[in-house]
Amino acid sequence: MHYKAHTVKAAVETLTDLRERLASAESEVEGLRRLAETMPNGVNGKSFADSLPKAEADRDKAAANVADAAADLVKVEARTMQDVLRKVAALLAGDPPEGAFEALTSEAKRILEQDDPVIELAQRQMRIRDFLNSTPNMEESGWMPEDPRVGDAIDALIKLEREIEKTPPRTPEGLAMMLDVKWRETLDVTPGTDIWASIMDDPETRFLATLRYGAHTLAGRKRDFEKLD
Known part of the structure; x- marks a missing residue:
């Protein structure tokens, strides 16, 4: 799923929000795994291990959404050096897409060399x-x-x-x-x-x-x- 944003600020906010959702999904998976290990019989006949596949699928989907949002952030045009720095900071907070910093270097050069x-x-x-x-x-x-x-x-x-x-x-x-x-x-x-x-x-x-x-x-x-x- 792609999250198209028209400004760098909006794209960064989207990426930040999706990363928080991913962190929550990862925490849920880790919690279920610990419960499955410590309480293999579950509670009231419900096994924690049975809930793991869905939680892992949700985590994987959240991770894919983060990757899409990071890729979309790279594509959003930076209009100022502040935009470039916002993009750098946001991408460094996670795993940057391949070629991200080459693209950012090109953007920074374009902005620095633009005529005013x-x-x-x-x-x-x-x-x-x-x-x-x-x-x-x-x-x-x-x-x-x-x-x-x-x-x-x-x-x-x-x-x-x-x-x-x-x-x-x-x-x-x-x-x-x-x-x-x-x-x-x-x-x-x-x-x-x-x-x-x-x-x-x-x-x-x-x-x-x-x-x-x-x-x-x-x-x-x-x-x-x-x-x-």
Whole structure:
């Protein structure tokens, strides 16, 4: 019997549940065997040995269901590295199907090498922002586009920021860079300063900071602050 699941999480939950059923079936078989040895005449004329064949058949069926569920888990597409790790942990808890880890290695490689359009867009946006920050006509009130290149850069910056907002990230790195863009677009504040303490009183700002912090952690990127408080 195959247990088709559409997500890795659901497939892992199914496999875990079936393993618990298998453990229960194995325990029942072992218990009946001990009773058959210690009480060969059974109870009230009913032999424990007579119950063993059905219990063993149930155990074998449960074992087959576990094997099917493990095979199905291997086939469910991992969408993130977290999915891959879930699959590895679940399969290591039992007997992995043949070729399982070769398939998982291939999945991990695919995910690590997949393109994330947000990364390229964010890199372009950051290069433009660095250019604007380096121009001599930067004032507290904003950019003063005396140089036509500055005006063009501002237009390109705004266009890229809007495009980034409409592009779903596909990787933790892309998510981290998207939140970097949003943070620097609105709240480029140095942690630990009085201004930082002030803006952290705003729930929406703190939520954005928490998201950015978490995204950097998931992506394995260096964070510019170690805690939010």
